[in-house]
Amino acid sequence: MAAINQTPQKRxxxxxxxxxxxxxxxxxxxxxxxxWKKRRISAALAERVGRIAEEQGYAVNLQASLLRRERSRxxxxxxxxxxxxxxxxxxxxxxxxxxxxGLFPVITCTQRDPALEVEAAREMMSYQAECLIAxxxxxxxxxxxxxxxxGVRSINxxxxxxxxxxxxxxxxxxxxxxxxxxxxxxxxDFGILGPLYFIGxxxxxxxxxxxxxxxxxxxxxxxxxxxxxxxIMHGYSAAKSEAALAAAEIDGTxxxxxxxxxxxxxxxxxxxxxxxxxxxxFGCFDWDPFARFLPQxxxxxxQDIGAMLAKVFEFVEHPPPGAPRIETPCIFEPxx
Amino acid sequence: MAAINQTPQKRxxxxxxxxxxxxxxxxxxxxxxxxWKKRRISAALAERVGRIAEEQGYAVNLQASLLRRERSRxxxxxxxxxxxxxxxxxxxxxxxxxxxxGLFPVITCTQRDPALEVEAAREMMSYQAECLIAxxxxxxxxxxxxxxxxGVRSINxxxxxxxxxxxxxxxxxxxxxxxxxxxxxxxxDFGILGPLYFIGxxxxxxxxxxxxxxxxxxxxxxxxxxxxxxxIMHGYSAAKSEAALAAAEIDGTxxxxxxxxxxxxxxxxxxxxxxxxxxxxFGCFDWDPFARFLPQxxxxxxQDIGAMLAKVFEFVEHPPPGAPRIETPCIFEPxx
DNA sequence: CCGGATTGCGCCATCGATGCAGCATGTATG
DNA sequence: CATACATGCTGCATCGATGGCGCAATCCGG
Numbered sequence: 256m257a258a259i260n261q262t263p264q265k266r267x268x269x270x271x272x273x274x275x276x277x278x279x280x281x282x283x284x285x286x287x288x289x290x291w292k293k294r295r296i297s298a299a300l301a302e303r304v305g306r307i308a309e310e311q312g313y314a315v316n317l318q319a320s321l322l323r324r325e326r327s328r329x330x331x332x333x334x335x336x337x338x339x340x341x342x343x344x345x346x347x348x349x350x351x352x353x354x355x356x357g358l359f360p361v362i363t364c365t366q367r368d369p370a371l372e373v374e375a376a377r378e379m380m381s382y383q384a385e386c387l388i389a390x391x392x393x394x395x396x397x398x399x400x401x402x403x404x405x406g407v408r409s410i411n412x413x414x415x416x417x418x419x420x421x422x423x424x425x426x427x428x429x430x431x432x433x434x435x436x437x438x439x440x441x442x443x444d445f446g447i448l449g450p451l452y453f454i455g456x457x458x459x460x461x462x463x464x465x466x467x468x469x470x471x472x473x474x475x476x477x478x479x480x481x482x483x484x485x486x487i488m489h490g491y492s493a494a495k496s497e498a499a500l501a502a503a504e505i506d507g508t509x510x511x512x513x514x515x516x517x518x519x520x521x522x523x524x525x526x527x528x529x530x531x532x533x534x535x536x537f538g539c540f541d542w543d544p545f546a547r548f549l550p551q552x553x554x555x556x557x558q559d560i561g562a563m564l565a566k567v568f569e570f571v572e573h574p575p576p577g578a579p580r581i582e583t584p585c586i587f588e589p590x591x
Numbered sequence: 592m593a594a595i596n597q598t599p600q601k602r603x604x605x606x607x608x609x610x611x612x613x614x615x616x617x618x619x620x621x622x623x624x625x626x627w628k629k630r631r632i633s634a635a636l637a638e639r640v641g642r643i644a645e646e647q648g649y650a651v652n653l654q655a656s657l658l659r660r661e662r663s664r665x666x667x668x669x670x671x672x673x674x675x676x677x678x679x680x681x682x683x684x685x686x687x688x689x690x691x692x693g694l695f696p697v698i699t700c701t702q703r704d705p706a707l708e709v710e711a712a713r714e715m716m717s718y719q720a721e722c723l724i725a726x727x728x729x730x731x732x733x734x735x736x737x738x739x740x741x742g743v744r745s746i747n748x749x750x751x752x753x754x755x756x757x758x759x760x761x762x763x764x765x766x767x768x769x770x771x772x773x774x775x776x777x778x779x780d781f782g783i784l785g786p787l788y789f790i791g792x793x794x795x796x797x798x799x800x801x802x803x804x805x806x807x808x809x810x811x812x813x814x815x816x817x818x819x820x821x822x823i824m825h826g827y828s829a830a831k832s833e834a835a836l837a838a839a840e841i842d843g844t845x846x847x848x849x850x851x852x853x854x855x856x857x858x859x860x861x862x863x864x865x866x867x868x869x870x871x872x873f874g875c876f877d878w879d880p881f882a883r884f885l886p887q888x889x890x891x892x893x894q895d896i897g898a899m900l901a902k903v904f905e906f907v908e909h910p911p912p913g914a915p916r917i918e919t920p921c922i923f924e925p926x927x
Numbered sequence: 928c929c930g931g932a933t934t935g936c937g938c939c940a941t942c943g944a945t946g947c948a949g950c951a952t953g954t955a956t957g
Numbered sequence: 958c959a960t961a962c963a964t965g966c967t968g969c970a971t972c973g974a975t976g977g978c979g980c981a982a983t984c985c986g987g
Contacts, residue, residue: 266716266741268943279967284944294946295965312740314716318658319943322972327654337683343674350700359714361697364686378695380602380650404648405602493880520880527884544829544856545881548863604973615937620974630976631935655973658942934983945971953964 267311275311276304283308287315321383330358330571331379332388333398335367335491339516340543344560345390345412352564356572367491369393376401376409386571388412393460395419410570412563415461421580422566426462429556429585430469430540434512436589437538438477440553441510445534450479451510453486455496455518463488463514466540470512488514496521497528508534510553516541523549542588552590559583603647611647612640619644623651657719666694666907667715668724669734671703671827675852676879680896681726681748688900692908694721703827705729712737712745722907724748729796731755746906748899751797757916758902762798765892765921766805766876770848772925773874774813776889777846781870786815787846789822791832791854799824799850802876806848824850832857833864846889847873855882862887878924888926895919 265271269283276283278300285291286304307313321327330353336342346362353360361382365371372389376398379387387409389398395409395416402409408419415421434451442448453470456463467486474481487503489495496518509532513519519539523546526532535551542557562583605619612619614636621627622640643649657663666689672678682698689696697718701707708725712734715723723745725734731745731752738745744755751757770787778784789806792799803822810817823839825831832854845868849855855875859882862868871887878893898919 266719269945270943280943281945281968282966285946285966288945290946295963297965300965312737314713314741316658316719316943317714317717318654318663318719319972320717320945322652322654322658322943322974323945324972336679337673338676338679340674343672343679347673347700347702351702360699363696364683366683366687377650378653381653381656383602383652383654401648405650516881523881523884543881545852545859545879545885548859549881549884550886605975606973616973617938617975618936621936621976624975626976631933633935636935652973655942656975658944658973659975660942929987930985932983932985935981937980938978940977941975943972947970948968950967951965954962956961957959 266316267308267313268316269313272304272307272311272313275307276300278304287313288320327383327385328358329382329384330360330386330388331382331384332360332362332390333365333372333375333379333392334362334390335365335392337364341516341541341558341560342390345564348560348564349388349567352568356568365392367391367393369397373397373401380405380407386410388567389416389419390414392416395421408574410567412567413462415580417578419578420570420575421578422563422570423462423580423582424558424563425582425584426465426540427469427472428582429558429587430466430512431473432469432587433538433540433554433556434470434473435476436587437510437512437536437553438473438479441508441536444536445508447508448477448479449508449510450474450481450485451512452505453481453488453512453514454500454522455491455514456488457490458486458488466512466514491515491517493517493520493524497525500525501528506532506534509536511535511537513537513539515539516543516546519543519546526551540585547588547590549590554587554589557586557588559586602652603644603649604652605649608640608643608647608649612636612643614640623649624656663719663721664694665718665720666696666722666724667718667720668696668698668726669701669708669711669715669728670698670726671701673700677852677877677894677896678726681900684896684900685724685903688904692904701728703727703729705733709733709737716741716743722746724903725752725755726750728752731757744910746903748903749798749894751916753914755914756906756911757914758899758906759798759916759918760894760899761918761920762801762876763805763808764918765894765923766802766848767809768805768923769874769876769890769892770806770809771812772923773846773848773872773889774809774815777844777872780872781844783844784813784815785844785846786810786817786821787848788841789817789824789848789850790836790858791827791850792824793826794822794824802848802850827851827853829853829856829860833861836861837864842868842870844870845872847871849873849875851875852877852879852882855879859885876921883924883926885926890923890925893922893924895922 269280273280273283285294286301350360363375389395391413395411396418399409399418411421415423487499538553540556542555605616609616609619621630622637686696699711725731727749731747732754735745735754747757751759823835874889876892878891
């Protein structure tokens with residue numbers, strides 16, 4: 256690759272500023288990092304150096320600064336994606352909350368690729384992160400194992416692990432309630448009580464397992480049993496959900512429990528790619544501001560991102576003993 | 592704040608590894624950073640040190656490493672938000688493309704707050720970023736001025752500046768084509784040819800100005816003129832768009848040109864919060880996978896993120912002379 | 928068996944910021 | 958006028974990794 260910067264102009268350092276100001280680098284350092292009162296530097300000098308720094312466009316070299324300091328105050332997060340409402344909002348709120356607490360957030364997106372997750376976790380260790388939030392990681396315990404030798408704690412978000420504290424949604428309860436509602440609506444609108452389809456996610460992951468359990472529980476309450484051919488789980492991919500639906504020969508009156516807005520993208524594409532389906536209704540575990548207004552939508556189970564992140568930061572600041580798992584209630588949002 | 596890490600266990604360094612392996616830190620360094628063949632280190636030692644590093648869970652200290660190296664390979668991006676499809680996808684693709692090129696992406700989200708943008712830009716300078724992508728910055732030239740003393744180039748994305756190269760959408764052309772389509776559809780569906788509403792964005796920003804120009808041009812072609820009371824521009828905020836619509840007393844047959852999915856959130860909330868509006872149609876500049884299937888939607892003008900980022904990286908690798916502005920055609924996606 | 932080449936590795940200065948331990952001054956106290 | 962003390966600053970070692978330079982050992986051709 257070509258050089259990014261042909262003219263790697265020297266950035267001013269505290270030595271340059273010291274020379275200009277006719278003082279020592281230590282004084283400049285103290286002035287610019289705010290410890291100057293403690294170090295009994297005169298306000299006059301502080302003001303002068305501050306002005307010179309401003310003029311020269313000085314910016315501290317974090318590499319040098321962090322190398323010397325004992326704490327980096329860097330907090331890392333790995334997250335599968337940015338481009339859906341759930342993870343996008345997590346990333347955005349995480350940054351804001353970290354900054355409020357005087358921490359430097361560093362986020363990286365791993366495309367739900369286990370190898371990338373591991374690589375990203377190592378990179379966070381290299382950045383000297385003090386703590387790593389593993390969001391929706393395919394193998395949270397693997398991440399924990401990478402952090403351990405560096406003495407870094409990790410905290411699992413969205414998908415739980417066994418080695419470190421985890422903050423997840425109440426997937427069972429949320430799924431049960433959402434399923435009840437879809438069943439009720441199907442019965443009310445069409446007079447039919449029948450098992451729903453469960454669409455999206457992967458059978459191996461904890462969230463899907465728990466949601467499936469809630470889904471089955473709500474069916475069982477009504478004396479319905481769920482056969483596995485009603486569960487279409489091909490991972491978190493819109494395209495795969497769409498293709499699976501196309502292959503499934505579904506018609507008439509049906510209800511879908513859609514396990515994530517990602518799968519829902521496939522569902523709505525399938526709905527709009529084929530014949531009219533007046534007898535179709537769905538509910539979705541996860542929230543999206545536009546999906547909530549789609550005509551067939553019955554309601555969305557919104558994960559409480561604020562509450563989850565609050566708990567995450569509580570764990571960051573006050574490490575709990577052991578590896579507790581916190582289940583956060585979801586917020587139900589009926590559509591329309 | 593409480594200590595993040597009560598037991599700041601020492602992370603292993605090359606000195607530790609050298610001691611264990613009975614060799615020198617330089618050898619360890621060369622082995623672990625891949626320059627060992629050049630330095631004529633024996634494969635046997637390399638293999639042994641590699642194994643020890645693995646066992647000890649060694650991770651290079653990037654702060655120390657970057658301090659010493661001449662190039663950081665860090666490429667920064669500031670972006671207003673993560674939680675909508677446009678910016679989320681930009682962030683995600685930017686990361687992937689940077690990594691493909693052997694660069695370290697660092698992204699930070701500025702909530703469209705000018706002060707935060709400036710602070711974030713300074714932070715990027717402190718990270719020794721080699722280049723900064725200013726996405727949708729409220730004042731791109733201010734960012735450029737922060738980068739300049741450090742000898743760092745910035746590249747503007749989405750909103751253009753005058754000091755540095757900019758990559759933006761063809762806002763005029765896209766808006767004109769979208770407006771034409773909405774006008775046509777309103778006429779076809781309702782037999783009425785009337786001026787549309789323009790909703791969202793802010794009058795001061797370049798993109799809104801250009802889109803408004805396209806909007807007016809398409810109206811002018813049909814002999815229509817656009818009065819300013821038809822332009823509801825209260826920034827990029829769903830709540831403000833919603834409130835403004837509620838105050839506007841709109842009814843009957845109307846067409847909306849919605850300037851961003853953020854404003855569209857407000858529009859759909861307003862639509863669903865009031866009486867049925869069978870005579871309403873809208874088109875939106877920006878794309879969203881769910882919004883595209885909303886019943887009143889006529890079509891979405893999708894910005895070509897891939898093409899824009901490709902151009903951005905071209906500028907990163909081969910700095911152009913001057914401050915060119917590249918206008919990228921949008922991709923029109925009719926709804927349904 | 929000797930000299931030059933090659934192999935394999937260690938020494939040390941360096942990157943920029945930090946903070947401890949001084950070291951001059953000035954200023955109050957007995 | 959000597960002593961204590963506060964004020965305002967400087968010198969220096971340090972954080973961990975890097976890479977130029979150089980040194981010892983081995984090898985090979987003549």
